[in-house]
Amino acid sequence: MTRMRRPLTPLNEADLERLALRYVERYATTRGRLSDYLRRKIRERGWAGAGSPAPDEVAQAMADRGYVDDRLFAETRAGAMTRRGFGARRVNEALRHAGIEAADAEAVAPAIAADAPASAIAFARRKRIGPFGREVPDRPQREKQLAAMLRAGHGMDISRKIIGMAPGDDIEALIAVPEWDRF
Numbered sequence: 001m002t003r004m005r006r007p008l009t010p011l012n013e014a015d016l017e018r019l020a021l022r023y024v025e026r027y028a029t030t031r032g033r034l035s036d037y038l039r040r041k042i043r044e045r046g047w048a049g050a051g052s053p054a055p056d057e058v059a060q061a062m063a064d065r066g067y068v069d070d071r072l073f074a075e076t077r078a079g080a081m082t083r084r085g086f087g088a089r090r091v092n093e094a095l096r097h098a099g100i101e102a103a104d105a106e107a108v109a110p111a112i113a114a115d116a117p118a119s120a121i122a123f124a125r126r127k128r129i130g131p132f133g134r135e136v137p138d139r140p141q142r143e144k145q146l147a148a149m150l151r152a153g154h155g156m157d158i159s160r161k162i163i164g165m166a167p168g169d170d171i172e173a174l175i176a177v178p179e180w181d182r183f
Contacts, residue, residue: 008044008045009045009048010045010046010047010048011041011042011045011046011047011048011049011053012047012048012049012050013049013050016038016041016042016049016053016055016058017058017061019037019038019041020034020038020058020059020061020062021062021067023037023038024062024067024068028073028076029068029073030068030070030073030098030099030100031056031059031060031062031063031068031070031099032059032070032098032099032100033098033099034055034058034059034062034068035055035056035058035059035099036099038053038055038058038059039055042055070099070100070101070104071104071107071108073098073100074095074098074100074104074105074107074108075108075111077091077094077095077098078091078095078108078111078112079111079115081094082112082115082116082118082119082122083115083119083122084122084123084126085119085120085121085122085123085124085125085126085127085152086119086123086152086153087116087119087120087123087149087152087153087154087155088109088112088113088116088153088154088155089153089154090151090152090153091112091153092105092109092112092153093153095108116154116155116158117158119154120149120154120158120159120162121162121171123149123152123154124149124162127145127148129145129148129149129162129163130145130162130163130164130165130166130167130169131162131165131166131167131168131169131170131171132167133167134167135167136166136167137163142163145163146159146160146163149162149163
């Protein structure tokens with residue numbers, strides 16, 4: 001026996017506000033993601049409010065109240081991704097995809113760049129590349145490792161240096177390199 005679903009009622013201003021509050025209560029989000037969520041809900045359920053819907057204004061109101069903070073979201077996401085071993089390019093792409101504006105992304109960029117060596121080493125450790133590998137890889141395997149590091153957002157120079165290290169080499173020598181390529 002199948003139950004008949006009751007049709008959803010179209011949204012109005014109060015419903016939109018309620019949905020936004022519920023969303024920011026449950027998820028760490030950005031203004032862009034919140035606006036997209038509200039647009040999707042309007043598309044799914046329709047609009048019965050006076051005038052046209054304003055999901056961007058509701059998202060901005062949530063930011064004004066302090067429920068949504070794009071800069072804090074960017075700092076948190078960037079920190080988590082660099083600890084997991086992702087490079088600057090990958091982190092910046094994730095921030096852009098999350099709807100972080102350029103000004104907020106630029107404010108976080110110095111911290112991302114400062115974490116570049118540790119991030120590359122964390123990725124190499126996790127994937128058992130270079131000094132963390134079990135044996136010296138052959139050329140096709142080195143190419144795969146290089147491709148993996150580049151996909152993770154690390155620069156060519158640091159990726160080649162890590163992959164060129166033999167298993168068991170001292171990683172401290174790599175950290176002492178004075179200048180890292182940013183992208």
